[in-house]
Amino acid sequence: MNNRFYLLILTACTIIAGCNNSDDKKTDSAPPVVKKPVIMQPFRYHKLIEVSPGNDFDVLSWGRGSQAVGSFLILHSDSSGMKYTTTTGDLDGSIVDVYNADMDMDGNPEILIQAKATDTTNYAVIYAFEFTNGKANKLDFPKLTSAQKKGYRGSDNFYIQEGKFMREFPIYDGNGKDAKPTGAKRLLQYGLRNNEFTVQQVSKDSTLKSKTIAAPPVKTNSTTKKTSTSTQSTSSTKKKKKSDESSSTTHKKKKKKHHHSSDDN
Incomplete structure (x- = not known):
């Protein structure tokens, strides 16, 4: 009886050990789940811009309560020069992306913050700064002109190309909900x-296409036709008259010859 009991315990332990080994194998084969870094409140957004080694910009947005408004924060770390500066401002909407450029090629970096506006007029807002010797100089980003804004309904795509800041968006026809791309x-x-x-x-788009102007119909020069017809008629008359004169001369010659023949007789 005791031998059977110990045998059952040994068998159960073997089965449990085998199950544990299979579970370990399954756990090892599963790919690790990468979790997004959690941003601690009251911060909502963070992006690190590395301009050069030791010259970094941490761009953040923060604020408790309403998600429609808040503030942005630019932390500039110049570890080589041991300089650390902070730039902040009011934020309308939420940050979509942050760009780094040197559009005037003067060696001073420009930080451009793209935010999605809450209103349906501008859609996109750009907060731009140029940093010179650790100091931030605010740049006024121009609004779209009436011509540039024609057919605009947001969906902006911003990017850096050959040192320039590019903005591309689709054009719509119509107003309100009836507008179609x-x-x-x-x-x-x-x-x-x-x-x-x-x-x-x-780039050229549909708003810049010039309308095709139909060419005026070519008028037929009736005077030329009449002149040509008149010339042909005159020429024909002259030819006929000349032919009649030639025929009359021949007839006279024959008559004169006949007269000479009568005299000889």
Whole structure:
């Protein structure tokens, strides 16, 4: 009886050990789950911009309560020069992305914060700063002109290309909920000169297509036709008259010859 009892215990332990080994194998084969870093309140957004080794910008947004408004925070760490500065400002909406550029190629980095606005007029808001010797110089980002804004309904795509700040968005036809995409896109290029933005449109879209003007009908020159007909008629008359004169002369010659023959007889 005791031998059977010990045998059952040994068998159960063997089965349990085998199950544990299989569970360990399953756990080892499962891919690790990568979790997004949790941003501690009251912060909502964080992105690190490394301009050069030892020259970093930490861009954050923060605020408790309403998600529609808040503040942005730019922490500049210049570890080589042992300088640390803070730049802050009011934020309308939420941060979408942050860009680094040197549009005027003066060696001073520009930090551009793209925020999604809460209103349906501007849609996108850009907060721009140029950092010189650790000091932040605020730059006024230009609003769209009436021509640039025609057919605009948001969905902006910002990116850096060859040192310039590019903005691309689809064009819509109509107003309100009835507006439909035309399939065309508008591309704007932003630069920086004397701490002021320059902007130019680098693509043609449906709003710039010129209307085709129909050519006026070619008028038939009836005077020329009449003159040509008259000339042909005059020429024909002259030819006929000349032919009649030639025929009359021949007839006279024959008559004269006949007269000479009668005299000889």
